[in-house]
Amino acid sequence: MTDATAEVTGPLVTADGRPLKAALARAQARAKWRAFGLVFPLLLFVLLTFVVPIGGILWQSVHNDAFTANMPRMVAWFQANPQGTEPDEAAYTALVEDLKAAYKDHTAGKIGTRVNYEMSGTRSLFTKTARHAKRLEPPYKEAVLKVDKDWANPALWEAMRQVAPAVTENFYLAAIDKTHNAEGKIVDVPKNRQIYVKLFVKTLLLSALITFLCFLLGFPVAHLLAVLPMRISNLLMILVLLPFWTSLLVRTTSWIVLLQSEGVINDILVSLHLIGNDNRLQMIYNSTGTVVAMTHILLPFMILPLYSVMRPIPPSYVRAARSLGATSWTAFRRIYFPQTVPGIGAGSLLVFILAVGYYITxxxxxxAKGQLISNLIAYHITKSLNWSLGAALAAILLAAILLLYWLYDKLIGIDNLKLG
Incomplete structure (x- = not known):
């Protein structure tokens, strides 16, 4: 009996004599590696197309070495002399030597552009002085001032000091309408140049308005699709999905035809004598046109999450509430509507995030009056070529979206979000 008990209570082994615990651990490890191998292509794709570009944007927003890499003697002088030091002969000597090398390497324009980000009108100053630098002779201070008296401006030297470090927070300051004064303190830019904060606020407010309008229009449509018989509902769903099969540019230009002063809507209103021919409504090239067109374009992104949540709700719940004495409004408010909150949250979050990033429409x-912050980001990336400022604006917009996502998780719970 003792021997039989020993056999039962001994360590369990597999058929080939290996401990069962070790065999199970090895099998689980193989299963995990097999699962990792299956998702690795997708993980690599996400890293290359999402994480790496965002990391590049964040790095670009704080790094610009156009001045640092091409003006090493000036950078060394700024490091050796504290802020407020008046430029001496050594400073002008470093300036001339760096501009000589910049003219030879064809980088004077790049240097001037970097300083021009901090102080407008300086790019031509650098390129002109670089062309004359080869012929300048000591004393360099007098020679440089003969080329252009603007080199005596203390604000110019302070701007060069600000751009001397390759890593800087200046682009984030510019993105929130801040700058450094002559003493190096952070101050507001002049009021006639304060555009970014207002545009951020305008973008968030218009995106919230578009989201609210999509909810008002999409909720009854989704409810209708959910309560109709499946045969009819599927036919009507084609109308909801039809915009996805039409080019975005076609839909946008269609709204231009409808909304312009001589467009279809104004012509109808004039023919009905609702407005005079001289008082046509201005519904395009302003915020009204942006809101109308984007509401139409983003409406399906609100309807589909709502429909996916409304369809499984049993109609018997509302009927039971009404049979117990509740009015139609009470049954809707206390029984039906709370069950649609996950779809409302998903649709609102989806529409809002898409709205803040739209720039074509x-x-x-x-x-000029209806553009959003995304249009200004595209301008800096494609036209002004101030990639660092564009990256800083994009990073702030990304942070705002992540903050919104965090607030949604705290208030409603990300587990309650349902897209389908």
Whole structure:
């Protein structure tokens, strides 16, 4: 009996004599590696197309070595002399030697552009002085001032000091309408140049308005699709999905035809004598055009999450509430609507995030008055080529979206978000 008990209570082994615990651990490890191998291509794709570009944007927003790499003697002088030091002969000597090398390497324009980000109108100053640098002779201070008296401006030297470090927070300051004064303190830029903060606020407010309008229009449509018989609902769903099969540019230009002063809507209102021919409504190239066009474009992104949540709700719940004495409004407010909150949250979050990042539609129908912060980011990336400022604006916008996502998780709970 003792021997039989010993056999039962001894360590369990597999058929080939290995300990069962070790065999199970090895099998689980193989299963994990097999699962990792299956998701690795997707993980690599996400890293290359999402994480790496975002990391590049964040790095670009704080790093610009156009001045640092091409003006090493000036950088060394700034490091050796504290802020407020008046430029001496050594400073002008370093300036001339660096500009000589910059003219030879064709980098004077790049240097001037970097300083021009901090102090406008300086790019031509650097390129002109670089062309004359080869012919300048000591004393360099007098020679440089003969080329252009603007080199005596203390604000110019302070701007060069600000751009001397390769890693800087200046682009984030510019993105929130801040700058450094002559003493190096952070101050507001002049009011006529304060555009970014206002545009951020305008973008968030218009995106919230578009999201609210999509909810008002999308909720009854989704409810109708959910309560109709499946045969009819599927046919009507084609109308919701139809915009996805139409080019975004086609839909946007269609709104231009409808909303312009001589467009279809104004012509109808004039023909009905609701407005005079001289008082046509201005519904395009302003915020009105942006809101109307983007609400139409983003409406399906609100309807689909709502429909996916409403369809499984049993109609018997509302009927039971009404049979117990609740009015139609009470049954809707206390029984039906709370069950649609996950779809409302998902649709609102999806529409809002898409709205703050749209730039094609606002650029076409919004004009100068209806553009969003995304249009300014695209401008700096594609036209002004101030990639660092564009990256700083994009990073702030990304931070705002992440903050919104965090607030949604705290208030509603990300587990309650349902896209389908």
């Amino acid at each position: 606002p650029a076409l129908v919004g004009g």
